[in-house]
Amino acid sequence: MKLADLQKITEQELDFQRGYKYRINVCCSSGCVPFGAFKILKAFEDAVKEFGVENECKVARTGCIGTCSVAPVVLIEPGDYLYQSVTPERVREIVRDHVVLGLPVKDMLYKNQAYFKKQHRLVLRNAGKIDPSRIQDYISVGGYSALAKCLATMTSQGVIYEVMSSGLRGRGGAGFPTGQKWTLVSRAHNYPKYIVANLDEGDPGVFANRTLAEADPHAIIEGMLIAAYAVGSEKGYIYIRSEYPLAIQTLQKAIAQAKAMTLLGDNILETPFKFDLELRFGAGAFVAGEETAILASVEGRRAMPRPRPPYPANSGLWQKPTLIQNVETLANIPLIIQNGGLWFQKLGTPKCSGTKCFSLTGKVNNPGLIEVPMGITLREVVFEIGGGVPEGRKFKSVLVGGPSGGCLPETFLEIPVDYDSLTKVGAIMGSGGIVVLDDESCMVDTARFFTEFCIDESCGKCTPCRAGLARVKDIYNEITTGNGKMEDISTLEKSGVFIRDASLCGLGQTAPNPVITTLRYFKDEYIKHIVEKKCDAGKCFRQKKEEE
Numbered sequence: 404m405k406l407a408d409l410q411k412i413t414e415q416e417l418d419f420q421r422g423y424k425y426r427i428n429v430c431c432s433s434g435c436v437p438f439g440a441f442k443i444l445k446a447f448e449d450a451v452k453e454f455g456v457e458n459e460c461k462v463a464r465t466g467c468i469g470t471c472s473v474a475p476v477v478l479i480e481p482g483d484y485l486y487q488s489v490t491p492e493r494v495r496e497i498v499r500d501h502v503v504l505g506l507p508v509k510d511m512l513y514k515n516q517a518y519f520k521k522q523h524r525l526v527l528r529n530a531g532k533i534d535p536s537r538i539q540d541y542i543s544v545g546g547y548s549a550l551a552k553c554l555a556t557m558t559s560q561g562v563i564y565e566v567m568s569s570g571l572r573g574r575g576g577a578g579f580p581t582g583q584k585w586t587l588v589s590r591a592h593n594y595p596k597y598i599v600a601n602l603d604e605g606d607p608g609v610f611a612n613r614t615l616a617e618a619d620p621h622a623i624i625e626g627m628l629i630a631a632y633a634v635g636s637e638k639g640y641i642y643i644r645s646e647y648p649l650a651i652q653t654l655q656k657a658i659a660q661a662k663a664m665t666l667l668g669d670n671i672l673e674t675p676f677k678f679d680l681e682l683r684f685g686a687g688a689f690v691a692g693e694e695t696a697i698l699a700s701v702e703g704r705r706a707m708p709r710p711r712p713p714y715p716a717n718s719g720l721w722q723k724p725t726l727i728q729n730v731e732t733l734a735n736i737p738l739i740i741q742n743g744g745l746w747f748q749k750l751g752t753p754k755c756s757g758t759k760c761f762s763l764t765g766k767v768n769n770p771g772l773i774e775v776p777m778g779i780t781l782r783e784v785v786f787e788i789g790g791g792v793p794e795g796r797k798f799k800s801v802l803v804g805g806p807s808g809g810c811l812p813e814t815f816l817e818i819p820v821d822y823d824s825l826t827k828v829g830a831i832m833g834s835g836g837i838v839v840l841d842d843e844s845c846m847v848d849t850a851r852f853f854t855e856f857c858i859d860e861s862c863g864k865c866t867p868c869r870a871g872l873a874r875v876k877d878i879y880n881e882i883t884t885g886n887g888k889m890e891d892i893s894t895l896e897k898s899g900v901f902i903r904d905a906s907l908c909g910l911g912q913t914a915p916n917p918v919i920t921t922l923r924y925f926k927d928e929y930i931k932h933i934v935e936k937k938c939d940a941g942k943c944f945r946q947k948k949e950e951e
Contacts, residue, residue, distance in 0.1 A: 409542065409551055409672070416543035424459040425502050427451075428478040428531055432467035432617050433610075433649050435475035439491065443475055446494035453495070454503050463540075466618020466653075468531030469772035470513060478531050485513040518769050521788055523750070523776045525758050526734045530618035535653050538660040541621040547666060549737035550628050554674045557740075562633040563589060566736070568744030570756035575601055575692075575729030576833050576909065578755070578822035584726065587716035588634040591724035598631050598639035599720065599727045601697060605644070605689035606805030607856070609836040611760040612730050614772050616643070616650035619734070620657035624680065626733030628671070629740060631678040634726055638679055641730070642697050645684040654682060689806075689860030692834070693908045694727045696862070707862050708908035731760055731835075751777030755821035759832065765802075765839035766792050775820065782816035785839055796841040800925070804833030806853040807913035809920035810846060829920040831913060845940035846925040847932050850917045851879035857914035868911030871902040875918060883943040887933040896922055 429444045444464055451457045470476050473487035477497070484507050486497060493511065500506045524530075533540035541547070553562055567582030588596060600623060604612040616623065627639050643651060658680055661667040669677040683701045685691045691706035698720055700706040719725020735757060739747045748756045755777040761784070764770045768790030775784060781801055785791065792798050800810045803820075809830030811818075818824050822832050840849065854876050863869045875898050881887050899915035899922070906912045922929065931937050 409547060412539060412542050413545075413548075416539045423461040425456075426461045426463060426480045427502075428463050428465040428480065430467055430474070430476045430478075430531060431464045432614060433647075434467050434471045434614075436649070438475045440475045442491045443477065443489055443494060446491040447477075447498065450495045450498040451502070454498055456498070456502055460498075460502050463534045464536065465531050465533060466535050467614045467772060469527065469614075469774075470518065470769075471771040472769055473513060476513070476531075479507075480532070482507075486511045487513045515769055515790060517787055517790070518771070518773075521779065521783055522774050523758050524774045525738055525750075526615060526622070526731055526760055527618070527772070527774045528738075529622065530614065533619065535618055535620055536656055538621060538657065538664065541619070545741065546621050546737075547625055549740040550625050550632075550666070551672055552740055553629055553632050554672050554676055559589065559633045559635065562629060562740065565739055565744040566633070569735075569739045569747035570744075570754075571732065571735055571739065571747065572755065572822060573729055574731035574735075574759065574832075574835070576831065578832060581728070581732055584716060584728075585630065585633055587714075588636075588724050588726045591717055593717075593722075593724055594635075595638060595723055596634055596636040597720045597723060597725040598627050598634070598636045599697060599701060599725060600627055600639065600641040600733055601692065601694070601727060601729045602641055602643040602647075602650070603685045603691045603697065604647075604834060605687070605692050605860070606807075606834050606836045608764040608838060609762045609805055609834050611762050611772055611835045613647050613650050615730060615734060615760070616647070617653050620654045621661070622734040622737060623654075623730045624657060624661055624667070626728075626730075626736035627680060628666070628678055629736050630726060630728065630733065632676055634724075636726065637677055640681060640683045640701055640720075642683045642685060642691075642701055644687050644691075646687050651682065651684070658682070688862075689856075690862045690908070690910050693910060696908070697727060698725065705862075707864055708910075710907060729834075752819065752821050754823060759820065759835060761835045761837050763789050763837050763839070765837075766796060766841040766843070767839040768793060777821045778819045780817050780819055781811070781837075784820065784837060785816065789839065792839060792841045796843065798839070799842050799844055800840040800846065800849075802830075802836070802838040802840065802849070802917070804831035804913070804916065805836035805838075806856045807831060807910070807916055808833050808836065809916045810840070810849060810924065811920065812924045829916060829923060831916065833913075843940055845938050845942035846921040846928050847879070847882060847938070848940070848942040850921040851876070851883060853917040854879060854914070857910065861910060861914075862908075865905075865907035865911060867902050867905035868907070868914065871898055871906075872911075872914060874898060875902070875915070882929065882932050883938070885932075885936045885944075887929075889930075889933055891933065892922065892926070892929055 572578040
């Protein structure tokens with residue numbers, strides 16, 4: 404394919420779409436399929452034929468727009484009319500009134516406009532608006548034009564310069580500067596070099612990466628292609644957990660389409676650049692999210708972390724230089740190349756540019772997938788976008804960073820959401836999980852739960868993580884069954900710090916975060932459990948037994 408062919412496809416697709424008066428986007432993501440999304444898609448296809456408007460109304464299958472609490476949803480353009488909790492029985496009414504008569508069905512429209520008001524959708528720019536199974540849809544909204552720009556007008560060092568100037572930090576957890584990582588791999592002299600996209604999303608209740616893959620797979624592929632051009636790689640892998648069947652199916656189709664159009668393979672866009680890509684499946688281990696564990700799994704070995712250095716940039720897959728990036732990081736790359744690094748750097752905060760996708764879950768009125776600018780406050784996320792806690796309940800805490808994150812009280816709701824601010828108060832950005840807890844939650848039980856999760860998911864390789872977390876669990880069992888002692892509090896504090904500082908990989912280093920933060924901010928609950936043998940939330944075992 405030539406650059407001119409890419410432009411021709413864009414023009415043809417836009418002409419094709421302009422031929423329709425309406426576009427009906429039916430969400431067929433993992434969040435909507437269980438609620439009958441495919442039946443709704445078929446009902447719309449039948450209804451437009453019944454009313455004779457199939458030539459002026461395009462019915463399309465799309466990914467998730469993020470409003471998970473009101474699935475299944477349908478977005479009708481123009482006007483971005485979002486219908487919630489759609490059923491096959493009401494599809495005919497929507498087509499008749501909205502499409503034929505031009506009168507939106509008001510009682511079915513999504514009513515919480517505040518949910519989108521404070522979002523800034525960059526990574527999720529196409530989610531819910533394009534058909535992820537058609538490469539033409541992606542090309543029509545500017546897809547692969549950033550790659551074409553790189554190959555036609557930019558050197559590899561020029562690409563890295565734009566990424567460096569953007570200030571983009573890795574979206575997988577630690578927030579390492581992306582441009583710095585690319586520089587390290589590009590300067591490595593050993594060949595071949597590899598690109599690995601991390602789509603192993605192991606945090607409970609976190610689904611941002613899966614949603615991106617289901618809604619806009621070519622954004623990931625284009626980001627990988629640009630990264631490969633910049634660092635000198637000819638081979639890449641997308642590492643995805645096998646529990647994501649729809650995302651796998653979507654990515655497989657996208658890769659096949661890209662290869663068919665010679666956007667993957669040899670002589671991409673009729674240039675000397677070549678890059679091949681394939682999927683690698685993980686078995687669902689939480690520890691496989693750690694980069695050296697990913698490498699082991701891609702090589703066909705058990706997902707076990709190893710000491711660093713050497714770092715993957717110098718010795719990664721098969722001891723060759725390897726660039727590992729989260730898929731959300733990669734999806735930002737085409738935008739940075741198209742608009743410039745300085746454009747991206749102005750978004751968010753001076754030390755943390757751009758946006759971040761979060762899975763907002765727990766005791767909140769509007770759970771779902773959101774994308775917000777860096778620097779937004781937790782209060783804005785929980786109470787404005789999320790709509791606060793359910794009526795009759797009181798906000799208690801917000802867990803930021805998944806099972807390895809920190810539990811923050813109401814006094815920290817004004818802190819900005821960025822890597823450095825969250826780290827200062829004991830939380831982490833992690834893979835983008837925000838769980839809201841209300842007054843029905845017990846913070847002691849919450850810390851115990853996440854400790855048990857990390858024990859189950861630990862590889863067991865290093866003693867601080869393996870034995871230390873087991874000891875912490877034993878103490879929690881004593882406290883929550885009424886056998887705790889006051890010295891247990893100091894033991895938990897010391898154990899948490901030791902496990903954090905001495906563990907081999909990120910799992911052990913962050914696993915004590917819920918323990919440390921609940922002890923720091925909710926110590927009174929621990930004391931009440933130990934002294935009064937009482938759990939106000941009614942979650943712990945002794946109180947349950949007494950009630951029974």
